[in-house]
Amino acid sequence: MKDPRPTPSRRPLSGAGPVLLKVPTDAAWLPHALAHFDEVLVDHAHCEKKAAANALSLLQAYPEVPGLPAQMARLAREESAHLARVLQLMEARGLTLTRDGGDPYAKGLQAHVRHGAHERRLDRLLVAAIIEARSCERLSLLAEGLTDAPLKRFYAELAQSEDGHQSLFFRLAAAAHGEDVAQARLEQLLTDEASVLVHVGLRAAIH
Ligand SMILES: [Fe+2]
Ligand SMILES: [Fe+2]
Incomplete structure (x- = not known):
């Protein structure tokens, strides 16, 4: 007999793609992010x-x-569309864009x-x-933790997109360098990412 329950939505967190993160986000991050959601x-x-x-x-480089x-x-068009929608949400909440204070997580990885x-x-x-x-x-x-239905949908949609x-x-890395080389280097960088996360600590930010 067919199970009448809807299939649970795919949860990208658990490694739907080739990039399997070594450590999950600390449990303290979500409550902190929700408490400082405007930031x-x-x-x-x-x-x-x-x-x-x-x-x-x-595109310019390669x-x-x-x-x-x-x-x-x-991708640039899609990310710009995400940006426009986030700016719209900010405007609705009376928020303005401040100067970019930098992202220690991205900087840590780029190192x-x-x-x-x-x-x-x-x-x-x-x-x-x-x-x-x-x-x-x-x-x-965020999609799981937020209570506002339109915001939940927005974040679930963006998570799927990312x-x-x-x-x-x-796929591009594997096309340019070969699957095995890309996979081996990915493993190393994922280990590095886990230590970058620890170094960055808890922030009212996406990373
Ligand atoms: Fe995006
Ligand atoms: Fe993205």
């Missing part, structure tokens, strides 16, 4: 802005990777990007994949 929203706007800018920066220019053009041109390309694509995976996890947590992006970046 998180402003930080979120900056994250989407940087995601759009990074897509164009990768047009030779098959499929990358078209994918990054599409692991190697310098040789070949290695740098691989690492930049994989770091982008990891940031998308962590963002996906955090946005899913989940697609982590796969996209990994």
Whole structure:
């Protein structure tokens, strides 16, 4: 007999894509983020802005990777649309965008990007994949924790979208460097990411 219950929605947190985070977000993050949600929203706007800018920066740097220019053009448009929607939510709450105070998490990860041109390309694509995976996890947590129905839907939708992006970046890394090389380097960077998280600590921010 067919089970009449609806299938639970796929939870990107548990590793739907190729980027399997080594550690889950600390349990203290969600209550902290919900208690300072306005701050998180402003930080979120900056994250989407940087995601759009990074897509164009990768397009500029690596047009030779098959499929990358078209994918990054599409991604920049999608991340810009996310940014516009976050700005709209901010406006509705009477919030204005302040200067970008920087993202110690992204900076911490970027410090692991190697310098040789070949290695740098691989690492930049994989770091982008990891940031998308962590963002996906955090946005899913917000979707679960928020009580306002439209906000819950918004964050669930964005989490799904960022989940697609982590796969996209990994696919590009594998296309450019080979699946095995990309996978091995991803493993190392994921270990680095776990220590970056500890170093960054608890912030009223997406990361
Ligand atoms: Fe986004
Ligand atoms: Fe994204």
